[in-house]
Every structure is written in structure tokens, then in C-alpha cells.
Amino acid sequence: MFVGCIDKIEERLMDSSDAKNVTKRILIGPKEGWDSHVMRLFTIEKDGFTPKHSHPWPHINYVVEGEGILYMDGKEYKMTKDCVSYVPSNVEHQYRNTGNEKFVVICIVPKEGERL
Numbered sequence: 001m002f003v004g005c006i007d008k009i010e011e012r013l014m015d016s017s018d019a020k021n022v023t024k025r026i027l028i029g030p031k032e033g034w035d036s037h038v039m040r041l042f043t044i045e046k047d048g049f050t051p052k053h054s055h056p057w058p059h060i061n062y063v064v065e066g067e068g069i070l071y072m073d074g075k076e077y078k079m080t081k082d083c084v085s086y087v088p089s090n091v092e093h094q095y096r097n098t099g100n101e102k103f104v105v106i107c108i109v110p111k112e113g114e115r116l
Contacts, residue, residue, distance in 0.1 A: 002032035018069040021048025030111055038114040059064040059109040061085045066103035069096045
């Protein structure tokens with residue numbers, strides 16, 4: 001069992017040469033009792049982006065606030081508050097902030113998708 005608040009969870013800067021202005025919080029995962037998946041919160045600041053990449057696991061996303069673009073499999077999709085997406089395994093994807101405020105996205109992956 002676990003109950004927590006986002007502002008009390010450690011925020012980590014994504015340390016990558018192909019990401020800009022992105023932080024991540026691990027909200028729920030094996031340490032909190034969810035053995036099979038990890039729920040993460042990405043905050044992408046103005047002009048920021050996640051790496052363009054693919055991997056052998058799927059993930060689902062929910063936009064908490066802001067606006068941006070989800071690049072997925074060669075296409076761009078406008079994403080705003082309350083939009084959701086499913087990114088299949090092995091599909092190239094990237095999130096970019098296109099607004100003037102922060103772009104905040106929940107991302108759930110199988111536990112192998114997160115290096116805890």
C-alpha cells in the first residue's frame with residue numbers, strides 16, 4: 001500500500017545529450033508495491049523535448065497540463081491537457097513542448113522500461 005504527494009517525490013533531471021529541459025519523477029513502481037509497471041511524471045519545460053527513441057516495450061501517456069507534440073512513427077500529434085496516447089513497442093517517439101508553459105505527462109511502462 002502507498003499514498004504520496006507529487007511535490008514530496010524526488011525530481012530527477014534527465015541526463016541525456018538528446019533531451020532538453022526535462023525532469024522525471026517515479027510516482028509508483030516496485031518500491032511502492034506495483035511490481036509489474038512504473039508510473040512516471042515527466043515535466044518538459046518551455047522549448048524542451050525528450051529523446052527521440054524506440055524500445056521493445058509499449059507505454060501509455062496522459063497529459064496533465066500544457067501543450068506539445070507527440071512525434072510517433074513519423075507523424076506529429078498535437079497533445080493538450082487530458083489527451084491520452086498509446087505508444088506500441090518498437091515505434092520511434094518523442095515529446096516536445098510547443099507552448100509557453102510547462103508540459104506535464106504521465107507515462108506508464110512495464111518495469112523493464114524504467115531503470116530504477
